[in-house]
Amino acid sequence: MIKSSEIQEKVIEYLSDEEEHSVKEIKKYLKERNINNYTEGQFAGSMHTLVNNGTVKSVSRGVYLLRKRRNKMKVCFVVSPIGEEGSEVRNKADKLFKHIIKPVCEMCKFKAIRVDQLNDANSITQTIIEYLEKADLVIADISGHNPNVFYEMGFRARTNKPIIHLKTKNEKLPFDINTIRTFDYDLTDLDSVEEVKSRLEKTIKSFNYTENDSCSNKKNDLSQASTLPLLYQILDSISDLKKQI
Numbered sequence: 001m002i003k004s005s006e007i008q009e010k011v012i013e014y015l016s017d018e019e020e021h022s023v024k025e026i027k028k029y030l031k032e033r034n035i036n037n038y039t040e041g042q043f044a045g046s047m048h049t050l051v052n053n054g055t056v057k058s059v060s061r062g063v064y065l066l067r068k069r070r071n072k073m074k075v076c077f078v079v080s081p082i083g084e085e086g087s088e089v090r091n092k093a094d095k096l097f098k099h100i101i102k103p104v105c106e107m108c109k110f111k112a113i114r115v116d117q118l119n120d121a122n123s124i125t126q127t128i129i130e131y132l133e134k135a136d137l138v139i140a141d142i143s144g145h146n147p148n149v150f151y152e153m154g155f156r157a158r159t160n161k162p163i164i165h166l167k168t169k170n171e172k173l174p175f176d177i178n179t180i181r182t183f184d185y186d187l188t189d190l191d192s193v194e195e196v197k198s199r200l201e202k203t204i205k206s207f208n209y210t211e212n213d214s215c216s217n218k219k220n221d222l223s224q225a226s227t228l229p230l231l232y233q234i235l236d237s238i239s240d241l242k243k244q245i
Contacts, residue, residue: 002038007046010035015066023062076110077131079152080141095187101139104200132156136209143168162207
């Protein structure tokens with residue numbers, strides 16, 4: 001006979017999408033996973049245990065929901081020029097997201113989100129504003145001097161929450177923002193890709209994402225973390241000087 005622990009494991013697995021599900025749907029999932037040989041008493045007892053230990057919430061009679069876990073992945077909102085489908089701008093944005101941003105975020109336990117990948121009933125503008133305000137981290141690619149990106153970058157800055165700036169290697173920034181610390185990348189150079197990924201990872205891990213910190217502590221954390229891009233720029237400059245010598 002199936003053990004109650006096996007039933008509980010599969011129930012948690014099924015409810016991990018954090019949507020509400022009925023007993024009928026749960027039992028169907030158990031059947032699909034070859035969990036058949038159990039009694040109604042076992043099933044009821046398993047659900048009772050999950051509710052009592054706080055893993056599962058009973059929303060209404062016969063409907064359950066997995067309680068949100070505290071260690072849920074943090075969100076990184078990605079801001080970049082996107083362009084039309086099939087355009088050179090979109091191709092570059094997709095490569096940057098796929099080969100640099102997303103793998104680093106996953107390594108750091110973040111979920112990387114770009115607005116065009118969302119299915120949201122709200123307007124695009126409202127969705128962007130909400131993510132700029134609430135996301136744990138924002139990574140902005142300011143290559144190409146896109147005005148929308150500059151606006152979103154400024155909006156994020158007012159929240160005093162972590163933001164990291166990227167740009168194409170050797171691209172010059174406008175005078176008004178040329179003091180912003182950025183990480184340069186070159187999608188045609190594998191060594192450059194690996195280097196910027198390493199720098200991103202270290203910077204992401206240097207931020208303090210605790211929501212209960214005071215404003216002054218947040219500013220201190222951001223100030224400390226923002227020195228990393230500056231140090232890397234100094235190292236790059238030294239390396240360039242060595243090559244010239």
